[in-house]
Amino acid sequence: MDLKRLILGLAFGGVLFSGCNDELSQVGPSIQPEGDRSFVYADTFQVEASTIKLDSVYARTVNGLLGQIYDPLYGNLKTDYICQFYCPEDYKFAHEPIDGKVDSMAFFIMYNNGGYVGDSLAPMQAKIYKVTKPLDRNYYTNMDPAEYCDLQTLIGEKTYTAYDLSISDSIRKITDTSDPNYYTPNVRIRINTDVAQSFYDETINNPNSFHNQEAFNNFFPGFYVTTGFGTGNILEVAQSSFFIYYKYMSKTSAGNDTIIHTREQFNVTKEVIQMNQVENGNIEQLLQPNDEYAYIKSPAGVCTKVIVPTSVISEKIEGRIINGLNFSVKAMPQEEWLYAFEAPDYVLLLPEDSVQSFFLNNKIEDSVTAYLASYTSSSKTYSFGNISNLLKKHVESKPNEDLRLLIIPVARGTQNSNNYYGESKPVTTSITNYMKPAGVRLKKDKESMQMVVLTSKYND
Template sequence: MKVKYLGALLLTATLTFFGCDDNTGTLGIGMLPGSDGISAHTTTFNVVTRSVFADSVFAKTSTGYVGRFTDSKFGSYEASFLTELNCRDGFKFPEEYDFEKKTGRLTKNRITGVRLRVYYSSWFGDSLNACRMSAYELSEKLDRNRYTNIDPAKYYKPTDLLGRRAYTAYDTSVTDEERYATDSNGDLTYYPHIDFTLDKEKYGDDWYNRPASDFANSETFIENVFRGIYLKSDYGDGTILYIDRVDLQMQYEFYVLNDTTNIPYKRKQEGHVGEDSIAQTWMTEFASTKEVIQANRFENSKKVEDIVKNENEWTYIKSPAGIFTEAVLPYDDIYKELAGDTLNAVKLTFTNYNEKSDNEFSMSAPRYVLLLRKMEFKSFFEENKLPDNLTSFTVEHNSVATNQYTFSNIARLVTTCIKEKDAAKKKAKEEADADPTVTWNEEEWEKDWRTVYLIPVSITYDQSSTGQKTMTGIQNDLQPGYAKLKGGPAEEGGKVKNPLQLEVTYTTFNK
């Protein structure tokens, strides 16, 4: 009995040393065997990796991407953006001024202008590259398709052009005084944008005279009035705009009223004495918001697929919607060798090569990556999940010290998957005992069981007053980036040439 108590005490001390409260798993330990003590060891297992072409990714985001960029390695990719516009519940246009009732405000001219304003705060690539953007009115309602291979041709007609505008991401026509002007709170008042002037009669006067029921909410507005907008680049290569918002704005002509009498002020300027005071203002009436559908389209050149097929002595991750790295984890080998032992830590490291480029605006390694079971790939993003450190993990790129993505402990993933297979085998046996005609196809069951993806992601955090950060959201990275990683499926002498090493630290009982 003393020996058993001593063994239990040593086991507790060892597991505490390895910090295993949340990250260890037991492979077959049912009870403490007779022993004189325990010891910790480290061993390695080979992990085979390969590049996987990601035709599309789930992208539920309010940021739109528009432009074209060509990379010497991966070729070109184009980004375009489709969005509905939100209509506030119970929206009403301002009323025309009634001189008898002294109600309303607008003059008989009412709407004097309509424009589409595309706001952006950042971009990738050359800020002075000459580009041109086209805006189209959608002819069909958008489906709730959040994947980046959405086909814009299903939703718009090339004849429904709203306008074209030439631009550079950094607008040199804006003076420094205007660009850096601030309000009373010290916030910048200039917001980079691109304007499209719309037909005032079609998108102003006609809308003003429509029944109020058409503007009851966003659904009736989209169904009866305006389906949405498609923005695409039709000239220029080397710049991708990150669009924050698309506003449909209307310019109103209105009387300047006395606050007390609600009667128009009379002008005193020479040549206009006695006339009613009139002014104009722009108002954002409809805008792209998270309440309506927004969809990004990314189209990579065939060069990306060719790289995946032909380069097998390393792997890649590339965003947006380009390449994942797939890793096959050796669960069976771990179970066979370490059954009866306790996993303390399982470390998996992806090291990326230092890549040099003469291009001033070359892509850099994604900041964050997600390690995720292949079978959970779709549901993870579609259901807006967060990493649970059980079957999904995130890390930040260590670009300074090691140039690596290091998952320091995925032991819980290993034990979860091993136990999952053990449970499936037991269930299959029970079913076979009850019905001899039932068989278990282990190879088919294992099809995606041992496979994980390494995926570039973007992460959002909330920060408390004490400085503590809490992850609030994660999604596929939609900004340009890539990393070339050590590994790959290439073979030499019948064995994988460059396998990664899964480093396993475990506790065993001395015999």
Template sequence: MRRKFIAACMLAACIGMVSCDDTTNTLGGSLIDNGDKLSIKADTFSVASETMLAGSVIARSETGYLGKMIDPETKSTVTGNLMSQFHILSNFQLPAKDSIMSRDANNEIIADSCDIRLYFTTYYGDSLSQMKLTAHELTKPVEEGKVYYSDFDPEAEGYVRPAEQGGIAEKRSFTLTDFTEADNIRNKKNYNRNIIIRLNNSYKDKNGVTYNNYGTYLLRKYQENPSTFKNQYHFLHDICPGFYFKIDGGAGAMAQIQVAQLNIYFKNKQDGKVSAISTNFVSTEEVLQLTNFSNDNTLLQQLANEPEHTYLKTPAGLFTKLSLPVSEIMEGHENNSINSAKIILYRENNKTTSKYQFDIPQNVVMLPVDSLQSFFKNNRLPDNKTSFLAAYNNATNGYVFNNISGIINLFAYNKTMPNWGKVVIVPVELRTVSQGSGNGNKTIITKVSHNMGLTSTKLLGNTSTGKNIQISIIYSKFNGR
């Protein structure tokens, strides 16, 4: 037993020296005596692949997306429509009614103006592309504690307040470079790009009361009951459920929305002076922000049918499915241990010259097809047993999975799985934290979610022989006396 333990400890060093069967048949004898020989064998097998439509995926990205883009490589389109709510701090307060100087003919307080600003730092495409959107008022908030998918549509699900009932449906043409703002504002160092939706038209609330604009509605509701503005639940359910920003026209740009901000502007008297005040209701991680994505599924299916390669495309676009040759791998090796199973997925370089081509997915996970939904629904992390993470490797121009032996063993001893032998490659976003300092610093993955950014790449494969994808297996076995 002691000799077996020593041999097992040295196995990792052996694996690095293994190249083919011709050099491994007698390797065990060089480690221990002939009483208990450790034999090591290596073999390679072809892996079949195909493209599968992702369909709707669980949407847990902390970034919102708004816009419409056409992939220069595949000509497929993707549209992102954003739903956002607003967060209220527990100590929120507005100035006393008597200090608000903005008044109407009846001496009632009013807001001079009101707007929503969608702030972004990163975007895809051409910032001068002309786009159109409509800002829809929600009739009820999207509740926490539920799983939402990338195709969640607030309109179809009855969350949008109809315009004929007084709901806001503010239309806006825009470019990501906003020329409606003065140059001296846009040229400031601390200027943050944003899409402005002005809510200055007459507004009728659910009780049939009319206000000169949405900001006045908020001001007066606060004066009626300030406590509703200090409780997030009551603010969402009684005052402002949120807004849905839907792309109505144009293509060529998509912004990654970091913050949605609702502003009220009014004159406030302080120390005998009159000044403009902006009150902010900001979207944060504490409230929901969901993107509804729509793809050209007809074109996606055509891409999935193409031979000689497969695709990875996000958001909610295309995954690559592999059929692992488990029966071939295990044939004649039923009593062996699989110590290593390495697979490399090589890219086919993008041949387009457009400066707006989509990014290469930087991180992907491999997991059994049958675990696809549960992995993301249950917020699991790659465990290097039945789910594996790989980063794009520029040197190999692909994704290297150094050892997926756990998945091979899973299939070898559980043949009742509906999608037996099949794994899926899924582009993901990672949330990480740093622990420790100096040489002891480590990056820890705390969350893995579907990649909702615009990425696309082709992978070699999807041939009748599977020659473009191979899996390298290393077996070991103790030959007892």
């Protein structure tokens, strides 16, 4: 049997190098016993592809998107978010404000240099509303802010541009994060002082509201951060925080009274809830049937559905062993207009009925039911490699039911790991739904949607 496997492996490699055809190949007749001859087959099947809408995606993250943008092909995209804030147990102000009065409060939307999509000088308006009831742990992007907020009471607003022209180039060039002049791009929104004062008063009058995170969330459920007027830009929010500013009395080394300015800071962290809302508009043209392209748009826009004709394959290869099935999809060149969407760096291929559990359970690609592909710009290709394990599993369990797969844009988290030879290479630590504006057209003509299944059979 070991000899059979060796010969079969050599034959399989020969098929890969010699190209694909539908003819039966007899392997090694001069060295094999008559009854042990092996046969290798290469059968071509037609795959179907279409574009389907993603009503929402699972997005558990402390990062967010804020803004609105329009693309001539991919339509409109509007994004905002609701966030809670982390509170240490039994929190209280570090100092007592003079006369028990705070000075002001500000909310900060922080993002990295270049952390935006679209026109950096497009005027945008950010608006802040207070959340009025504790948030559910709903991390899907179709949440309705009206269920959690009083949208009639605005507590802060600010007009901004992603590139702040008031910041000098000399400040922007500072790379030392310990430098007091180091600049992190941000939008600073002043919040009504009444909100800050009620916050301090609660620490004095009802300290149990700060006993733990649950009690704090009940007292202060969070903020809804959205946009008012303006379109043309979306910020990729890296951190959301609010500061409460106040003064307190202190003593100098000489024993004299002095006034000190300070602040209290609260951040959105992974311990609390952030819910992102994504609205995609004008995408009907992407969903229209056509013979040329299938589309992908993120976040929570559309994705590509692939149907593998398992019933036909099962009948054709009955009694054989599935050895190989290399699968890839080709993309069209990206559009060339100003601020055109870029293709997502990674896409994930997995069965349609396993998408929800995959992201809920924080899974990664396993080369059995989930396959990751990176975008190769030179060939405009996403290659998933050998997906034969996926086909085998489906043929064994549902041979008469076609295999329905989705190609979904994802973000990949990695860390470097050394292999047996001491070589360092990145390994996947996380896969999440892609939460940046992106889009790509995938070819779905007959030639692009052909799939070659390599099988073998012993002549026992």
